[in-house]
Amino acid sequence: MSKELTIKDLINGWETYALSNLSFNTFKAYRKRLADLAEEIGDFPVEKLKKKDLARIFGSIQSASVREQAIAAYKSLKKFAEDFTDAELPDVPSFVKPKIKKKLPKPLEEEVFYRMLEIAEKQAREEGLLWRLAAIVLMGFAGLRKAELMSLNPFSLEERDGTVWIRVKGKGGKERAVPLPKNRWTDWLWENRQKVLPIPVSISAVNKAVEKIGKKAGDHSVTPHRLRHTYGTLLSKKGVPVQVIQELMGHSSPRTTMNYVKVAGEEKVKAVEVLAEH
Numbered sequence: 001m002s003k004e005l006t007i008k009d010l011i012n013g014w015e016t017y018a019l020s021n022l023s024f025n026t027f028k029a030y031r032k033r034l035a036d037l038a039e040e041i042g043d044f045p046v047e048k049l050k051k052k053d054l055a056r057i058f059g060s061i062q063s064a065s066v067r068e069q070a071i072a073a074y075k076s077l078k079k080f081a082e083d084f085t086d087a088e089l090p091d092v093p094s095f096v097k098p099k100i101k102k103k104l105p106k107p108l109e110e111e112v113f114y115r116m117l118e119i120a121e122k123q124a125r126e127e128g129l130l131w132r133l134a135a136i137v138l139m140g141f142a143g144l145r146k147a148e149l150m151s152l153n154p155f156s157l158e159e160r161d162g163t164v165w166i167r168v169k170g171k172g173g174k175e176r177a178v179p180l181p182k183n184r185w186t187d188w189l190w191e192n193r194q195k196v197l198p199i200p201v202s203i204s205a206v207n208k209a210v211e212k213i214g215k216k217a218g219d220h221s222v223t224p225h226r227l228r229h230t231y232g233t234l235l236s237k238k239g240v241p242v243q244v245i246q247e248l249m250g251h252s253s254p255r256t257t258m259n260y261v262k263v264a265g266e267e268k269v270k271a272v273e274v275l276a277e278h
Contacts, residue, residue, distance in 0.1 A: 004045040005087055008038045014080045022076070023147055023171045030073035033066075037074065046087045055093045064098035071097060107233035108219060108226055113140055115217035116210075117185055123213075132209045134196035137185045139210075139224055142166055142178045143231035143249045146203050146224045154193045164190045170250035178248055 011034045018027050040057050041049075054074070061067040071092050078089040108116075117140070120133040138144050138152070148168050156167050164180045180186040189196070199206065206224060214222025228249070235245050245251075 004047070005085070006043045006045055007041050007049065008043060010046055010077060010081055010085070010087060011035075011038055013084070014077050017080045017084065018076060020173060025147070026171070029069060030076055033070040033073035034077060036070065046081070046089065049090060051090045051093050054090060055096050058092060059096040067096070067098045106221075106226055107230040108214075108222065110230075110234070112214070112217045112219045112222075113227070113230055116140075116213050116222070119213050119216050121185070121188075129209075130192060130196045131199050131201060132213065133185070134189055134192070135199060135206050135224075136210065136213070136227065137189050138166070139227035140231055141180055141183075141186055142168075143228045144168060144178075145170065145228060145250075146206065148250075149206070149224075150199055150203055152197050152199070154197045156197065157190065157193050159190065168250065174250065176247065176250050 014034070015031065018030060022030065037057065041053070044053075058067055058071055058074075061070055074089075074092060078091075081087040081089050116136055117133070120129075120136050123129045124133040135149060138149050139146075144152075144166075148170055151169055152166070158165055158167070163182070164186060166178045166180065167175065168178055169175050180189070201209075210222055210224050210227065214220070232245055232249055235248065236242075
């Protein structure tokens with residue numbers, strides 16, 4: 001008699017699949033949630049898992065954000081089971097799914113972004129901190145995620161017909177090509193790519209540098225991801241189609257990209273409010 005497939009067995013197989021389909025940070029978070037699931041269920045046969053079991057397990061998680069992440073991890077496990085095994089996992093009951101209001105992206109004011117570039121440019125010239133300017137240029141003018149930034153090397157950049165393109169490996173190992181706009185900072189990046197890539201410090205150092213430069217530029221809550229938000233929002237303000245922004249930013253769903261349209265649209269609302277004045 002063959003051994004019944006258990007949830008723990010399924011999770012063990014999922015790990016190899018997930019490593020090549022998720023970012024490492026997402027993989028670590030999902031693995032933690034699935035380990036909690038395995039601990040809760042034990043050596044439970046997959047075929048005996050029911051919706052009521054999932055309702056009990058996920059419904060007992062008090063934190064909405066943790067519950068949301070746990071359900072996302074389970075969905076990843078379910079997809080693996082469907083694609084690579086004969087196991088069929090039940091869906092998570094909709095009533096236990098948390099209703100979390102997604103925060104809209106919070107882009108930087110344009111003047112803050114350009115002041116940051118000027119400050120980083122001065123630091124590169126006077127203190128030799130070239131990597132700081134390179135990081136801000138790549139996140140602000142190409143919308144790169146931190147992990148994408150840290151994965152670059154000089155050969156990730158190439159020039160074609162006068163335009164510099166960046167080959168990026170994004171979430172889930174998906175590759176995309178992002179063209180850089182032509183300005184003095186991107187020209188500098190191209191000329192100094194051998195000196196600044198790969199970025200010679202840790203992600204933590206990048207976070208601290210961006211925050212520090214942001215404060216000098218007048219914003220006390222700047223993060224690398226806000227630079228990425230700024231890129232997407234500026235594209236939307238200039239009327240770039242959603243589908244193009246989606247490809248440039250490496251979003252898997254257009255719903256994510258639409259957040260930038262909503263942010264850019266706030267200015268339009270403010271612009272017509274004057275018509276309501278008496």
